[in-house]
Amino acid sequence: MFLQGKENDSKAADRKEKKALPAASSPQNVFLTVGRAFFLSPLKAGLTVEAACVLPLFLWAVLGALYLIExxxxxxxxxxxxxxxxxxxxLLSYGVYGGISEEEKGTGVGEIVGGALTAVYAKNLILKKAGLEETFLKEQVKISLAASDFSEKNIIDLKVMSRISLPVPGYRxxxxxxxxxxxxxxxxxxSPSEEMAEGEETEGETVYVALNGSVYHRDPxxxxIKVSIxxxxxxxxERKRSSDGSKYYPCxxxxxxxxxxxxxxxxxxxxHGSLGCSALKRTAQKVPLSSVSGWKACSKCG
Known part of the structure; x- marks a missing residue:
């Protein structure tokens, strides 16, 4: 009886010890705990690496959008x-083409006004009117008016080539x-319309023809007929081409x-090698339209 009592006490102690063990000590719970620790550690490191890669790309995208807006x-x-x-x-061209009297020409006003029709003056005026000093890219903007044309009397042709460099750090x-x-x-x-009206009152519509030509022009x-040289x-x-795409050859x-x-x-x-070449000269004369009835009209002004 005494031995049986000891066995019962030992079994009871074992049952109490098993109950006192934490749930995580079971094989299944231990596997879950270890597995959870195993999978959580690389997940935290992965988020850090992804953030380090995505954040610079996001900043580049924002910077690019701001530059495009600017x-x-x-x-x-x-x-x-x-x-x-x-x-x-x-407005200033009026003084260049006949708006200055003979007295004013002697005072140097003509030279001052004549300087207004130059690429240098146009460039300075455009930069002043544009107000690029107020922009973020003011140091990165370069403009050129080398292709502008001021040779035609009635037309001012401004061609502005602008080059903008983006100051992106680390890249050129x-x-x-x-x-x-x-x-x-x-x-x-x-006023071309007034000139045509005067011609109609006297001898009908008049046109302009070049010597040895076969085409008449309505615009003098x-x-x-008024060559811009x-x-x-x-x-x-070797690189230049004419208005119709033809290559230039020596005269x-x-x-x-x-x-x-x-x-x-x-x-x-x-x-041509000289401004005095006869091919560069155009001598036009004003004639009645009725006298050139068999001629072709100019493709540009006729």
Whole structure:
């Protein structure tokens, strides 16, 4: 009986010990606990690595969007500057083309006003009117008016090539290039409609023809009869093309007058070694339309 009592006490003690063990000590719970610790550790490290990779990309995207907005602001300001500069140069052109008296020409006013129709003056005026100093990219914007044309009497043609570099840290991106153009009719006081009305009152409609030509023109300032002569080097002529895409070739007079600087027009396919070349001269005369009834009208102004 005494031994049986000890066994009962031992069994009871074992049952109490088993009840006192925590739930995590069972094989299944231990596996879950260990497994949970095993899977949680790499998950925390993965989130850290992903954040380190995504955050710079997000910042780059925000920076790129801000730069694109600023570039559009710069372009809008340049367009406004071209518009304002064209208006002012159109007003000043009246003094260049006949609006200055002989007395004023002797005082130097003509030289001052004449300087208004230059690319340098137009560039400074555009930068002033555009107000690029107020933009974030003011140091990264470069403009050029080398392609502008002031040779036509009644037209001011402003061609502004702008280059904008984006200051992205760590990378050197190519400059963005934009071309903006503004054409303004100069305020010269000339009225083509009045000239045509005067011609109709006297002898009917009149037109303009070039010597040895077969086409008549309604506009005396048509570029076909009033040639706009430009200059360039011989090497540059290899890359230039005329208005119809033709390549330029030396004129027959170039052999007699070779020169590193040659002269050409937008229309035609020849370049010349001298301004005195007869091919560069256009002598037009005013005739009644009835006298050229068999002629073709100009494709540009007719």
């Amino acid at each position: 570039v559009s602001v710069v372009q809008t300001r340049l367009v406004g500057g071209i518009h304002e500069a064209g208006r002012k140069m159109a 991106l190519r400059r963005l290039k934009f071309l903006e153009r503004g054409r303004v009719r100069a305020w010269t006081g000339r 300032d048509c570029s076909y 430009k200059s360039a080097s011989v090497a540059e002529m 027959s007079c170039y052999g007699a007058h070779p020169s590193p600087t040659v002269y050409y027009t937008r229309f035609g396919n020849r370049y």
